[in-house]
Amino acid sequence: MSESDLKDAERKTYLSYFDDGILDIVAGLPVLSFGLGMLFDATLLFIFTWLPIILFWPLKQAITLPRMGYVKFNPERRRKISKNMVLLFIAGTLSLLLGIVAFLGFEGQAFDLREFMMEYGLLVFGAVMAGAFVLISILFEIRRFMGYAALVFGGWLVPYLFAIEEGLSVAMAGGLISLIGLGILVRFLVNTPVPSE
Numbered sequence: 001m002s003e004s005d006l007k008d009a010e011r012k013t014y015l016s017y018f019d020d021g022i023l024d025i026v027a028g029l030p031v032l033s034f035g036l037g038m039l040f041d042a043t044l045l046f047i048f049t050w051l052p053i054i055l056f057w058p059l060k061q062a063i064t065l066p067r068m069g070y071v072k073f074n075p076e077r078r079r080k081i082s083k084n085m086v087l088l089f090i091a092g093t094l095s096l097l098l099g100i101v102a103f104l105g106f107e108g109q110a111f112d113l114r115e116f117m118m119e120y121g122l123l124v125f126g127a128v129m130a131g132a133f134v135l136i137s138i139l140f141e142i143r144r145f146m147g148y149a150a151l152v153f154g155g156w157l158v159p160y161l162f163a164i165e166e167g168l169s170v171a172m173a174g175g176l177i178s179l180i181g182l183g184i185l186v187r188f189l190v191n192t193p194v195p196s197e
Helices: 003-016 022-040 043-047 051-068 075-106 114-140 144-161 166-191
Strands: none
Touching: 022 043, 022 051, 022 114, 022 144, 022 166, 051 166, 114 144, 144 166
């Protein structure tokens, strides 16, 4: 087997790591939670928006690893994965800070762009949230996350175009992402049973 064949096989194995739908579910739940928080004016849902993210690794260990096993990638791939995780963490932190600034601006507390933020503050936050999905798509080579980014941004954009409650469209976007992830997970469970040995 040539080196290019090995790299191709490794890439396919790496991409199959995300074929279980867990990342999709875990990424959709915060959007759903945020939308429900807006819809019902529930601060508690905003506070715990990030909570589903901590389920990713335990779910991977309980569902994916018994079916696929552990794969040790070459040092170059491991460095790339580590770098991507750091970039994703930094981008997530910056997105959160930008979101806080946007909401402070929306309240007219942070800067003099009160009128702009009153009009488009939530849309800015939606763009930042969609940007996180684009980043996941680029860094981890998961194309469907580009579609999720469009869905998330659409959830924030729809209320500006039509007379619909913001929280409802955002919650629907997050719920749809999680449902797609659930469908992928069911397919994964059916197609990849736990080996008998």
